[in-house]
Amino acid sequence: MSESEFPTQKCDICSKMRPLAKHLFELSQYCLYLGGSASYQSGDGSREVFPSTIGSWLELASQLKNVEINAWEFSGSDGFYCGTVADYYDRNSKHYSSYSTDLTRFIFICNALEETYRFVVGRYETPQFNKKFRLDKKLRGVSLKAAYLVNQCSKMYVPDQLVHICSNFEKAFSYYRKVFPASLSGMNNVNSTDLNYGLHLLRNLRNYIAHGVFPLMEHPENIGSSYLADGFLEYLLKSGSRTAALYIQMFLGQFFNGFNSWEYDQVDGACGEEFDRFLDNCSPTYCRSLHFIQDFEFEDWIGYREDGL
Known part of the structure; x- marks a missing residue:
């Protein structure tokens, strides 16, 4: 594996991004202030989909600090009189805790993404978007319909540096599939230059995890070698x-169809510089750039923290 698949240092672009947890929190709060709802129709009936639900999953992911795996649990007494065994248990505890934390966070975010599909997929059924498909060739799955909508997206809605950030994921995913060959579904007529290419890869990675084929790799020191570097x-x-x-x-x-939440209305009806600043910044423009470090942030938009810092 080369450094291009598993970079050890952040580039100039990535070094300007907020930490992942902060990024997720900012997006969760944008969903909260967005408000509104959309009707979703499925074989089980219809229901309303709320951006606040998307935000709740993202906020949960942002707050996830550590999933603890204790390899000493049910281990017996061998680790207490053998240093090598004790090191083995300690190593496994750290290794699988790290793995489980990132896996759990990814699942939470995928839940938010799935709900987002349901929030927007109704647009696929409108003539504006589906006119290119013959009736007998329309896409069926909600994730595939949503992916089609991405390719119809105007450049003005594309998040800042999306192509660069996606390329890091695409390189890592490509290397993963070299080590663990697995088929890709729903990729007919999908090109690597398409705006939705990364979304298709995400859907396949999510499916690998959901179907239980994503590997549970041992720590390299336990087996003497590994196809993948520790942490990949x-x-x-x-x-x-x-x-x-x-x-x-x-x-x-x-x-975007305006801000329609009670939370946003409360700010909109308030007086003060901090509220004006919030209204100036809480916009679709901020949604495109909230993953980058900047002066405005939902966490501290009113200008102070409870701890006084």
Whole structure:
């Protein structure tokens, strides 16, 4: 594996991005202030889909600090009299805790992405978007319909540096498939230059995890060698998490229909410089760039923190 698939240092662009947890929190709050709803029709009936639900999954992902795996649990007494065994348990605890944390976060974000599909997929049924398909060749799955909508997206809604950030994920995913060959579904007529290419890869990675074929790799020291460098799967999941959040941003920007939440209305009706600043910044423009470090942030928009810092 080369450094291009598993970079050890951030480039100039990536070094300007907010940490993943901060990125997810900012996006979750944008969903909260966005408000509104969309009707979703499925074989089980119809229901309303709310951006606040998307935001709740993202906020949960942003707050996830650590999934603890304790390899000492049920281990017996061998680790207490053998240093080598004790090191083995300690190593596994750290290794699988890190893996489980990134895997859990990715699942939470995929849940947000799936709900986003349901939030926007109604647009696929409108003549504006589906006129290119013959009736007998329309896409069926909600994720495929949403992916089609991405390719109809105006450049003005594309998150800043999406192509660069997606390329990091695409390189890692490509290397992963070299080591663990797996088929790609729903990729007919999809080109690597398409705007929705990364979204298709995310869908396949999500399916590998959902179907239980994503590997549970032992620590390299336990087996003497490894096809993948230690930490690569975690890097792949982190990169996929970041990419999924960007596609959510794109969907929310593409189908923006104003801010319709109670939370936004409360700010809109208030007086003061801090409220004006919020209203100036809480916009689809911010949605395109909220993954980058900048002065405005939802976490501290009113200008102070409870801890006084």
